[in-house]
Amino acid sequence: MFKKKPNIKPLSPLKSSDRRRTADQIISDFGIEVPVDQNATLEDKAASQAGLTALRRSLLPENALSARFTTTAGPDLKQVSGTVYAGSLEGSGDEVRLLWVKVGERMYPTVYTLWNNPRILPLLYTPLAVVEKLQGGADLMTPGLQRGPPFPPKAKKGAVVAVASLESPTVPMAVGTCEIDISALDKVQGVKGHAVQTFHWAGDELWSWSTTGKPGTDPPEYLGGWADKEDEDAGLATKTQALDIDAGQEDGGVSLEADPTQRSEAEKAQGLEGEDIPTNKDFIEEVEDKDLTTKEIDEAFRNAFLYGIRHHMDHNKDHPTYGLEFPLSQSNVMSLLVQPFLPTYTPARTASLQIKKTSWKNIKKFIKYLDKQRIVKSKDRDGNEVVIVDIGFNDRHVEAFVPYRLPKKDTPASSGTNGKPAAPLSAESSVGQKLRLVSLLRPRDKLAPILNASKADPKGLYTAAELKQILKAYVEAENLISEKNKRLVNINPQIANSLLGSSAADNTALTAGTIARDALAERFISSCSLFHTILRNDANISDSKPKAGEPPKVQIVLETRSGNKTVTKVSGVEAYYISPQPLADELRKTCAGSTSVDKLVGSSPKNPVMEVMVQGPQKDAVIKALEKRGVSKNWVEIVDKTKGKKKG
Known part of the structure; x- marks a missing residue:
């Protein structure tokens, strides 16, 4: 309540x-x-x-x-x-x-x-x-x-x-x-x-x-x-x-039968859908060692789509279109009806079950295939996209489909104070995660002589504190500390060529032959390229792949539609290990309003950024949902278009 x-x-x-x-x-x-x-x-x-x-x-x-x-x-x-x-x-x-x-x-x-x-x-x-x-x-x-x-x-x-x-x-x-x-x-x-x-x-x-x-x-x-x-x-x-409890299923209880490979009536009535997959070690090893054929991948995508339809029919019985709002865009088809229902039991199967590895190669041709099978009705939109305008909920393929046990979701092992387990809040993997945003610097080529002299990797990635230590070690090794003032550094040819330019301040320093330590450190850091990495839970920097540029920000945009109706849009959550669809599902319940997930206008077709839209001015609810997923307010940018101005 x-x-x-x-x-x-x-x-x-x-x-x-x-x-x-x-x-x-x-x-x-x-x-x-x-x-x-x-x-x-x-x-x-x-x-x-x-x-x-x-x-x-x-x-x-x-x-x-x-x-x-x-x-x-x-x-x-x-x-x-x-x-x-x-x-x-x-x-x-x-x-x-x-x-x-x-x-x-x-x-x-x-x-x-x-x-x-x-x-x-x-x-x-x-x-x-x-x-x-x-x-x-x-x-x-x-x-x-x-x-x-x-x-x-x-x-x-x-x-x-x-x-x-x-x-x-x-x-x-x-x-x-x-x-x-x-x-x-x-x-x-x-x-x-x-x-x-x-x-x-x-x-x-x-x-x-x-x-x-x-x-x-x-x-x-x-x-x-x-x-x-x-x-x-x-x-x-x-x-x-010894129980095999699937926390990733819908609301309700699970069977505590002695034989975990059999589904009980309790499990079915409580909303745990589908047949059980074998859970013994031999089965897992067999799945991991077996490469899926194109035919098997095609069948998995087709079954996932049918499963998605049945899921919506079972859980939105009072809705005329079972909770689906037409037309369904290609991205919505993938996020609502396909991806959550793929049988990705192992990492190997997850890698195989990609739309590009199907015989259709892309979601557009997959929807066309479903249209030919008369499972859906589709039409072209804007010349380069196909949308589903209707689904045959009474189609024989849908009625004959038998649900299977979905893979377990990965829930983070978050801990509370004094090492005690924190109260679990959700089965979604991003809820309760701990995130660290680390800014890194890569020295440009002109700084290579200084790093080589300090026996540091000129192509490495460093924090600002680490770079200051490298510069300090170089200054001390070259005996460049001024005897008159310990806060000054004598300028040698390497420093002059690598860190000083033609500005008035630099010319003054060159004329004096010395420069303040802090000023030299600022020039050293500003001469590096900025990188960043976002670490999840106990991940180590050495295991991450830092990306160039400044850290991304989650965008929250409030804008007015249809005259006086306000909507809240959220994008950029993928970089923080957050899946847009579960976020939208939570916001729909929290805000008691409709939500949708679609591709952000202008994002790359190869790596699309998804946008969650919530009805109403729901900035505070969105921020709270993001904080539950480890996102700091400092990593969020809010744009209020309803007032025509930007808020930080």
């Missing part, structure tokens, strides 16, 4: 009487047992009161604050309002986090409260792949429920429950409301429908909120209070590690 940042009014201290009353209501609503000293007698009311006071403080600390909030939720952007309760829990220092959210008459604990108050909610389990989907805003489907039946007796329809992954069963990661009576289920396989409507999760805007602007706290690795006998069983860990 809280994918979008709620508007929270200023917090105010909660009165002691209100805090106690609110805590007591929570204890009553959730049926929380009040701890009592086992050694105390039943008549010892003081012991009972002490336990109640401690429980109240654990649920709502004495420093508790409250405030009203508003937000929007659902496809209709329905306005939701309520109250948030914040405070610093024991062991968190003075860090204030949101602890409870009240909407209507119902209270919801945040994950921070659950991590500090075990067993206050019924706990449900599902695979980590499904938890990651819940953290994207999806609901938990019934086939995704695991470790049952039986399920917790309190998990009845309308009850607030917590959800943890099978891989970390003692750490609740999401909070939601039961859509059905889960406690009464006697099976989950073959049962369709929603089980839990997700309200809050580790990674949303409630989790990330703080009074100091600090990011959300990483989930703990283990919480003993939530453990039960099954969690202590070593066999559970062995079973979990």
